[in-house]
Amino acid sequence: MKKPVYVTSPNASFYKNLKITIMGWGRFGGNAAAARFLAGQGARITVTDKKPLEAFSALPEDLPCEWVLGRHREEDFINADVVLVNPAVTPNSPFLRKAIEAGIPLDTEINLFLRLCPTRRIVAVTGSNGKSTTTSLLSAMLIEKGLRVHCGGNVGRSLLGSLNQIQEDHVVALELSSFQIQRMTEAGLGVWGAVLLNLEPNHLDWHGSWEAYREAKAGLLKTVDPQGWTVLHGGRPSVAQLGGCSRGPVYHFAVKTGLSWVDRGSVWCRFDEREHEICGAGEILLRGPHNLENVAAAAAAAGLAGADPDSVRRATLAFLPLPHRLEVCGEKEGILWINDSVSTTPESTIMALRSFPGRIHLFLGGKDKGLCPKELIREAAKRSHRIYLLGAVARILEEALLQEGFDPGRLGMYVALEESVASAAQFACPGDVVLFSPGFSSYDMFLNFEERGDRFKRAVLSHLGHRSAKSSR
Secondary structure: OOOOOEOOOOOHHHHOOOEEEEEOOOOOOHHHHHHHHHHHOOOEEEEEEOOOHHHOOOOOOOOOEEEEEOOOOOHHHHOOOEEEEOOOOOOOOHHHHHHHHOOOOEEOHHHHHHHHOOOOOEEEEEOOOOHHHHHHHHHHHHHHHOOOEEEEEOOOEOOHHHHHHOOOOOEEEEEOOHHHHHHHHHOOOOEEEEEEOOOOOOOHHHHOOHHHHHHHHHHHHHOEEEEEEEEEEOOOHHHHHHHHHOOOOEEEEOOOOOOEEEEOOEEEEEEOOEEEEEEEHHHOOOOOHHHHHHHHHHHHHHHHHOOOHHHHHHHHHHOOOOOOOOEEEEEEOOEEEEEOOOOOOHHHHHHHHOOOOOOEEEEEEOEOOOOOOHHHHHHHHHHEEEEEEEOOOHHHHHHHHHHOOOOHHHEEEOOOHHHHHHHHHHHOOOOOEEEEEEEOEOOOOOOOHHHHHHHHHHHHHHHHOOOOOOOOO
C-alpha cells in the first residue's frame, strides 16, 4: 500500500475552490470546526459519515456543504482534492485506502491547526489516562501567571476558530490522542513541548497491537523542537525509557530527582533549584492519588513554560474537576454517587476504585477495544461490594468475575443504564460509594462518554428523591 501524502501548505488560502471530502463528522466537534473554517476559505465541501442522519442530534443548516450520511461513496474519495480524516477513522479503512492509492492528499483538523497556528509555543499533552485534567491544569497554571493561553484539542474544543486571536507570544495547551499524533507525525508536524503521562494498552482495535499504540504515543516526542522540552513520568519505566526519542531536553515528574514529585500526600515542584510544596491531597478537589501525579505533571510543564510556584499553587487550589472525571453527581443519606464516565480503559477504572475507601458499587462495561482486563477483574472483585454490568462486554465480564470468585448474588447484568441505577439505588446503604467507572468505550450504547455520563447523572438525579427501601447489608 502506498504511504499517505499530507497537505503541507501553511496558507489558509490554499483551500480556496478545492473540493474537500470530510470523512467522519466527529463526536467532539473537531470536524465541525474544520468544516466551518474551510468553508470560510472558499472550499467546496462534502461531509460523509457511515452513521445515518438519525444518529446525529443536530447538523448545522447554515453550513454550505453536501451531506452523504449512512454510507461512503468511492467517488468522494478518488475525485477529491483533499480528504480530511476524522481521528477515529482507522488506517485500514477501505475508502481511505482508495484515496491514498489515488494519491489524494490527506489532512486532519489538528494538522490544519498546527500548520496555521501563529505561535510555536505549543505544549502537547498525551497519555493513556489523565490527559484532559493535566492539559486543563497546565492551562490554568499559565493563565494564573498572566500568560495568554489557548486550551483545546482532544479535550473537546477545536482551536481552529481561535486562530485569529492567537499571537506569537501566546501559549497553546493541546491534548492529543494517539490517533491524532500518528497522522501528525506522518505529516512531519511538531510541537514546542511534550508531556507523556503514562502508557497502558489502549485502542488496540485501532492500532492493531500494543507496540503500534506505544509507537504512536512515542512519535510525539520525535516532533519536539530541539529548543523545546519533554516531560515524562520518571517512575514508569515504559514511559521514562522513551526519553531517547525526544529531540529536545528531557525532564521527569513523579520522582524526587525530577522537576516534580509526590511525597507523603503532597505535590512538590522544583523551581530555580528550590523545592516548593504545591498542595496537599486534602487541599484540592481532585480525588485519588493518580490526580496528584497529574498535578505534578502539569506543574513541571508549567514551570518550563514560564509559570512560578505561587501561580501553580493558586491555580491548583482553585481547580474544579472536569465533568465525567470522578465527578460527584449526587449525595444523599450518606451515599456518594460518582460519575467517572471518562473511564474507557481498565487502568482508569482501577485508579477510580483505589480513590475511595469503604464499600463500592461499581458500574462496569461497554464496547471491547481489544484490551485484556485481567487486572481490572481482580481489582473489581476485591474492592467492589456489588457490580452492575452493562454493554457488549457484559457477558465476558460476568464469566471472568465468577471465575475470580465474585459472589454471583452481588452481580447483575442490565440492558438499560437507568435500570442499573435503579438497582444501585435499592441496594446502596449509608457510607457506600456508587461508582460509575465503566472501563470500556461507550460506542456500543452511546454517542460518546459524555452522553453516557450525562445519562448516568440524569438517572441518578431522578432516583435521589424517591429511593426504595434499603436491603440489609
